[in-house]
Amino acid sequence: MAVGCSSSSTKSTGQLTEVRQGSFATIVAAPENPDNPTTPEKVELGKLLFFDPRLSSSGVISCATCHNLGLAGTDRLPTSIGHGFQRTPRNAPTVLNAAFFQNQFWDGRAQGLEEQAKGPIQAEAEMNMPADMAVERIKSIKGYHEYFEKAFPGEEDPITFDNIVKAIAAFERTLITPNDALDRYLRGDKNALSPQAIRGMETFERIGCTSCHAGPALSSGAMMKFDWGSDPGKASWTNNPQDEKFFRVQTLRNVSLTGPYFHDGSVETLEEAVTIMARVQLGYELSDQERDDIVAFLRSLVGEMPQVEVPVLPAE
Amino acid sequence: MAVGCSSSSTKSTGQLTEVRQGSFATIVAAPENPDNPTTPEKVELGKLLFFDPRLSSSGVISCATCHNLGLAGTDRLPTSIGHGFQRTPRNAPTVLNAAFFQNQFWDGRAQGLEEQAKGPIQAEAEMNMPADMAVERIKSIKGYHEYFEKAFPGEEDPITFDNIVKAIAAFERTLITPNDALDRYLRGDKNALSPQAIRGMETFERIGCTSCHAGPALSSGAMMKFDWGSDPGKASWTNNPQDEKFFRVQTLRNVSLTGPYFHDGSVETLEEAVTIMARVQLGYELSDQERDDIVAFLRSLVGEMPQVEVPVLPAE
Ligand code: HEC
Ligand code: HEC
Ligand code: HEC
Ligand code: HEC
Ligand SMILES: [Ca+2]
Ligand SMILES: [Ca+2]
Incomplete structure (x- = not known):
């Protein structure tokens, strides 16, 4: 389970072991709500x-x-x-x-x-x-x-x-997607990510995407300003002008499967969404190479889908 | 596999064996279409x-x-x-x-x-x-x-x-529901049907429901007149007055789970649907006891539901 990185740590939960490395962490289990323990x-x-x-x-x-x-x-x-x-x-x-x-x-x-x-x-x-x-x-x-x-x-x-x-x-809380290529990489399988995806991961960290997209869900979970479209975001329910255009940082797990992108679904491709994020959130213009590398990294975040049988519903 | 009845026959397909007895037959497999063999x-x-x-x-x-x-x-x-x-x-x-x-x-x-x-x-x-x-x-x-x-x-x-x-x-063709109580009964498990359901089955046969509702699906599959509501039935596409109000005999497998009833969904309960069928199709007024017995029989037609996992659909 060593990942060859001094900042990494491991924690065991269930059959899987959580690995943290820098801004990244594997998916092991969803956090519990003490007021509603899972049974x-x-x-x-x-x-x-x-x-x-x-x-x-x-x-x-x-x-x-x-x-x-x-x-x-x-x-x-x-x-x-x-x-x-x-x-x-x-x-x-x-x-x-x-x-x-x-x-x-x-x-x-x-x-x-x-x-x-x-x-x-x-x-x-x-x-x-x-x-x-x-x-x-x-x-x-x-x-x-x-x-x-x-x-x-x-x-x-x-x-x-x-x-x-x-x-x-x-x-x-059971709908989690462990064991994507990033997680296997973090667990020590250095071939799980392609060289391009590794470059993308490094760019993602270097230019600061990880300031918002970090941890097991690739999201801090915080409300952050995203100046896009006309939706007032958090201000729509707080009526506080300071919350204008604040949105919850979205998870990037399985992001290649969840288009179209952003809260208004206005962006069709992951390439475009990544370019916009860099520009709007970081004031950074990605080169085509950097953009494609980041997209390759994001495409490696497709995990194991929960296997759910269509449930037979109570009839009467 | 003997069912203690001289008119019964058995036929083996897959792991299950088909048993026919009088008007009834177990569900084994759906008929194939030679132009579209299942793979x-x-x-x-x-x-x-x-x-x-x-x-x-x-x-x-x-x-x-x-x-x-x-x-x-x-x-x-x-x-x-x-x-x-x-x-x-x-x-x-x-x-x-x-x-x-x-x-x-x-x-x-x-x-x-x-x-x-x-x-x-x-x-x-x-x-x-x-x-x-x-x-x-x-x-x-x-x-x-x-x-x-x-x-x-x-x-x-x-x-x-x-x-x-x-x-x-x-x-x-995989969406079939074998092994309901009737089928287990036909295969020789005489306790699979309650005494009331057995009485219902006998009434069902005696008064003539089986002239239309027979075989593995409990339906002849034929088009039969059912004078109910204003829907012209088969005549709606043949434009032939002789087809006025002809409808396909419906399967009775799982019928207790598929209400409301009839082609217009106008009848809420199985009790009422059974009463109407006897009256309209057979000119027969069921006693409450006969009706309840038939309903008990029909409720025993809930088979094993196909186990289907929600399929992960191709993304792009
Ligand atoms: C008609 C479509 C629709 C239905 C039905 C629906 N949702 Fe949603 N769901 C949405 C939309 C749209 C949003 C985003 C709304 C917003 O953010 O203002 C959303 C948001 C969510 C979120 C928030 C996820 C996040 O990352 O913040 C969860 C969780 C969720 N839905 C679960 C459910 C559950 C559970 C049900 C059933 C009880 C349900 N949804 C029914 C469309 C739907
Ligand atoms: C300052 C915080 C912040 C930074 C930095 C940031 N993001 Fe985001 N990201 C967000 C927020 C907030 C959202 C939700 C946007 C919305 O409301 O539509 C988001 C959404 C996204 C989405 C769309 C997800 C979806 O399902 O629609 C992608 C893709 C994305 N970010 C990638 C990146 C990349 C790549 C970088 C770096 C180039 C980056 N983000 C930098 C906050 C940030
Ligand atoms: C919007 C609802 C709706 C959708 C969507 C739908 N159906 Fe139906 N289906 C019906 C209705 C209503 C009927 C009866 C129509 C009639 O008899 O005129 C029917 C009839 C049928 C029948 C005939 C069964 C019998 O016993 O005669 C089959 C089989 C069927 N549908 C399969 C499908 C398939 C396969 C699809 C998708 C390709 C589908 N249906 C989509 C509502 C729907
Ligand atoms: C002359 C043929 C015929 C006879 C006899 C007959 N049925 Fe039917 N049955 C049909 C037809 C045709 C339908 C479809 C009715 C429709 O179009 O709504 C049907 C439908 C049904 C339905 C409703 C199924 C559904 O899913 O909506 C039930 C229940 C039923 N029959 C039970 C019986 C019972 C019990 C008897 C005997 C008392 C009986 N039938 C006798 C032809 C017949
Ligand atoms: Ca989306
Ligand atoms: Ca129905």
């Missing part, structure tokens, strides 16, 4: 709910509609199509590795996955399902009762909106 | 296409949207929601065991699964994707090329509309 029963229930279109008022939209696990946890659209075929105002970020973030949504308006999940269920342009109706609908499906009792043992009345989102969040 | 490579490709929303013009609707394998191959809606959130004119029948039918759709307007699949891709209210655009879209996703080459070896230009539907049909 297999919660994950099982959360998976059902994530895939259940009956959590939407129309009965046809589930979390998986916009966060398709076959499309790297996105819908690959510039902006999503939700209830009534309405367009959402922003691009759907991936749910893969979203568990690494405290600040949720592009504008950071929710803290943690539990609070996050309350948003799309109720949002008029997404699933359009008021919280109390969601609870009522799920209660009316008797097959769910046992799942809730097992996931939340000892609770008098376990089918609540809070427990719905807790279960979904527990499932989302 | 693992076709099934693999067909599964990707079945789950790929990029086969729709909006990019958000796949076959799996309306034929959700977590909801017994249906959407559990009276009528489906398709492109632009339009309602389809009819209820979405299950894709589970649909491979047993030559007459496809409620009105029998397509022959076989291959021709069937051409319908929803192009239908304006479903996926709204003209055939040539579907081919172009799939061709533009380079990751698909290898899948088509493997599924249709030796073909010069394998990405065609015909091959798209051939692959989807091959996948659908």
Whole structure:
């Protein structure tokens, strides 16, 4: 597990060992929420709910509609199509590795996955399902009762909106993508990254991408200014002019699979997104070579996708 | 494998053995189409296409949207929601065991699964994707090329509309649900059906349901008159008054999971659907006991659901 670098450290969790080296770290497991410890029963229930279109008022939209696990946890659209075929105002970020973030949504308006999940269920342009109706609908499906009792043992009345989102969040904490080429490289397999990807990684660190994109998710998780388009970002919910155009630094794991790019989905290619990031965030004009090297590095961040069987949903 | 009944016969296919007894037969494998022999490579490709929303013009609707394998191959809606959130004119029948039918759709307007699949891709209210655009879209996703080459070896230009539907049909032939309680009973496990379900089965045969609902899918597959609602059925495409209100006899496998019922999804409960069938098709008024017995029998027709992993779709 030695990576030939004095600044590296290792930490063991489960079967995988975390390796940190400079700005980089391998993916081992998503951070836990002490208020919602993961159990297999919660994950099982959360998976059902994530895939259940009956959590939407129309009965046809589930979390998986916009966060398709076959499309790297996105819908690959510039902006999503939700209830009534309405367009959402922003691009759907991936749910893969979203568990690494405290600040949720592009504008950071929710803290943690539990609070996050309350948003799309109720949002008029997404699933359009008021919280109390969601609870009522799920209660009316008797097959769910046992799942809730097992996931939340000892609770008098376990089918609540809070427990719905807790279960979904527990499932989302399993949606991580370990063992991409970077991680294998960090673990000591020096051939995992191509020479071009290694050059790209070095440029990425040298010019300062790592000031925002570091750690296991390749993101600090912080809100940072990104002056792009007309979306006010964090200021849209704080109404504080100082938050104008602040967005959560996005993960770069699987980024080659999650285009189009940025909160408005306005940029089609990874090449262009990288050029814009360097220019807007760092005032740096990349040479074509530097850009292609960084893109080669980013393309090596496709990890092992979670293997999820289409769950058989409770019928009645 | 003896079932203690002189009219029974057995036939071996794969690991399972087909048992026929009176009007009933176990599910072993879907019939093959000699023009489109199933191969693992076709099934693999067909599964990707079945789950790929990029086969729709909006990019958000796949076959799996309306034929959700977590909801017994249906959407559990009276009528489906398709492109632009339009309602389809009819209820979405299950894709589970649909491979047993030559007459496809409620009105029998397509022959076989291959021709069937051409319908929803192009239908304006479903996926709204003209055939040539579907081919172009799939061709533009380079990751698909290898899948088509493997599924249709030796073909010069394998990405065609015909091959798209051939692959989807091959996948659908794997969507069968063997080993339900009836099948286990036919194979000799006399405790598989409850005494009430056995009574129901006997009533089902005695009053004549089996004249239309027989064989492995519990359907003759024929077009039969069903005088219900205002839909002209087969006459809607033949324009022949003699076909007025003729509909394909529906499978009863998993029928307790595929409500609401009938081609217009107008009937909520299985109890009501059974009562109506007896009255309209047989001129017979069921007693409450007979009705409940038949429903108990029909509830025993939930087989083993196909285990399908959410496929990782080609990215670009
Ligand atoms: C109609 C499309 C749609 C549906 C349905 C939907 N989402 Fe989203 N999701 C989005 C969009 C768009 C965003 C970004 C919104 C924003 O940042 O303002 C988002 C953001 C997220 C995020 C934040 C990720 C991050 O990196 O900050 C998570 C997590 C998430 N969704 C999970 C879910 C879950 C769980 C469900 C179901 C309960 C769900 N989504 C349903 C479109 C959708
Ligand atoms: C000052 C902080 C900061 C720096 C430095 C930075 N980024 Fe970003 N990056 C962000 C933020 C914030 C976002 C989210 C942008 C948005 O809201 O659309 C982002 C998004 C991205 C995206 C798009 C992700 C997606 O899914 O849409 C890519 C690609 C990216 N960064 C690459 C880079 C590269 C390469 C560099 C260095 C050349 C870099 N970033 C430097 C903050 C930064
Ligand atoms: C928007 C909803 C929707 C979509 C998308 C959709 N279907 Fe359907 N499907 C239906 C409806 C509704 C019917 C019944 C139409 C009729 O009988 O007139 C149907 C009928 C069928 C049938 C006939 C089953 C039988 O027993 O006769 C099959 C098989 C089928 N669809 C497979 C598919 C496949 C494969 C795709 C994707 C290529 C697909 N469907 C896409 C709604 C949909
Ligand atoms: C003369 C032929 C015929 C007979 C006899 C018949 N059925 Fe049917 N059955 C059909 C047809 C045709 C359909 C499809 C109806 C439609 O288009 O909605 C159907 C549909 C059904 C459905 C609804 C399936 C679904 O998915 O919506 C049930 C349940 C059913 N039959 C049960 C029975 C029972 C129980 C009996 C005996 C009491 C019976 N049928 C007798 C022809 C018949
Ligand atoms: Ca994106
Ligand atoms: Ca139905």
